[in-house]
Amino acid sequence: MDNPVGMDNKPIARTNFGSNFKIIPTNDQIKELQTVIRDRSTSRSDFVFNADRLIRLVVEEGLNSLPYGDMDIITPTGETYNGLKFLKGNCGVSIVRSGEAMEQGLRDCCRSIRIGKILIQSDEDTHEARVLYAKFPEDIADRKVLLMYPIMSTGNTVIKAIKVLKDHHVKESNIILLNLFCTPSAVSMVTKAFPLMIVHTTEVHPVAPNHFGQKYFGTD
Known part of the structure; x- marks a missing residue:
């Protein structure tokens, strides 16, 4: 697994990030997607196209953290195949608004999955967060939850x-937690507060692309 990098492209120490913090191994394809998303000259159509590709990669990694069970099926040739199936009891929750950008990627992989929403407003000066709205499946306490939020500053x-x-x-x-970009301070704070939660991301960098939501939804 690749190490997080700083502004000088040197690795950031993983101190206190914990074993449940997982970065998708970086390759040229992922680096290109990250570059297009960060480039201020990228058109909105190119931004959305590349963001959707990166989201899909993170969603696929997140699905690997869900529980599976054995399943034997019969193939068209009459042979038995020892396979796997998702165990029931999964759902998605997006943090409005930027988290909604990840919903379609999740539905593309799990067509019938239920998705809840949380709307949180942060004070621009103090960064204190307060909940304005939350709606979940009634039985969410019994489910695995894929929490979607692309930028964690x-x-x-x-x-x-x-x-x-x-x-x-x-x-x-x-x-x-399904995430695209996060800063070292943010991931340190979150993993210290909730060490049992699994986090999937593509990059840890001191400067997060905070324009993501506005660019994706065309409100920039």
């Missing part, structure tokens, strides 16, 4: 969202 919004999930009796170990 301070960690405050994600921490608030996780507290809301825990208030609804979701176990910390049942939460899987």
Whole structure:
């Protein structure tokens, strides 16, 4: 697994990130997608296209963290195949608004998955987060939750969202955060607060592309 990098492209120490923090191994394809997303000259159509590709990669990694069970099937040639199937009891939760950009990627992989939403507003000066709206499946306490939030700069919004999930009796170990970009301080704060939660991301960098939501939805 590749190490996070700083502004000088030198590795950032993984101190306190924990074993549940997982970075998708970087390759040329992922680096190109990250470059296009960060480039201020990228058109919105190219931005969305490349963002969707990167989101899909993170979603696929997140699905590997869900529980599977054995399943034997019969092939068209009459042979028995020893395979796997998703165990029931999974759902997605997007942190509005940028998290909604990841919903289609999840539905492309799990067509019938239920998706809840959390709307959190952060104060521009203090960065204090407060919940304005939350709607989940009624049985969310019994489900594995794929929490979707592409950009994690301070960690405050994600921490608030996780507290809301825990208030609804979701176990910390049942939460899987799907993220694209995060800063070292944000991931350190989140993983210290919730060490049992699994985090999937593509990059840890001191400067996060905070224009992501505005660019994706065309509100920049």
